[in-house]
Amino acid sequence: MLKKTISLAVFTLLFLSGICSMGIAADNESDFxxxxxxxxxxxxxxxxxxxxxxxxxxxxxxxxxxxxxxxxxxxxxxxxxxxxxxxxxxxxxxxxxxxxxxxxxxxxxxxxx
The missing domain is CATH 2.40.50.320 (Copper binding periplasmic protein CusF)
Known part of the structure; x- marks a missing residue:
């Protein structure tokens, strides 16, 4: 159970950080x-x-x-x-x-x- 919770937390963090970095890239691209x-x-x-x-x-x-x-x-x-x-x-x-x-x-x- 603890292993599943940790895996889910790690996945969520990686997923959210990916979304945030895509947003930053899109903002930088729109500045050109x-x-x-x-x-x-x-x-x-x-x-x-x-x-x-x-x-x-x-x-x-x-x-x-x-x-x-x-x-x-x-x-x-x-x-x-x-x-x-x-x-x-x-x-x-x-x-x-x-x-x-x-x-x-x-x-x-x-x-x-």
Whole structure:
């Protein structure tokens, strides 16, 4: 009887921990954004882009010479690095990003046309 109770308790714990970890994975997956649409606006001074009426934050840091280095990757349709000023209003892009506290951060923007 004790053996059955312990086995049932262990099974229940394993089952519940599996359900909890699936919920966490689903939440993390829903934080990612992937969108094909046209650029409505791109503002490199204020580090943002409007794509399909959604605002994306463009990420950067400053190097040792205090020059802006983009952490958001800008690519052409073949996967080659391009400069962000090559992307213009009305260009069709694929943007991949993630949600972070109500902000959508653009991880990479791929120019499709």
């Amino acid at each position: 954004v992937k969108l094909k649409a046209k650029i409505m606006a791109i503002d490199l001074i204020n580090d943002r882009a409007i794509i399909a009426e959604k605002e994306f934050k463009l990420m950067f840091h400053y190097d040792e010479n205090f020059e802006k280095v983009w952490d958001t990757r800008f690519l052409d349709n073949e996967g080659n690095q391009i400069t962000p000023d090559q992307i213009k209003k009305r260009d069709r892009v694929l943007v991949r990003g993630k949600k972070d506290n109500g902000t959508i951060i653009a991880l990479e923007i791929i120019l499709l046309e």
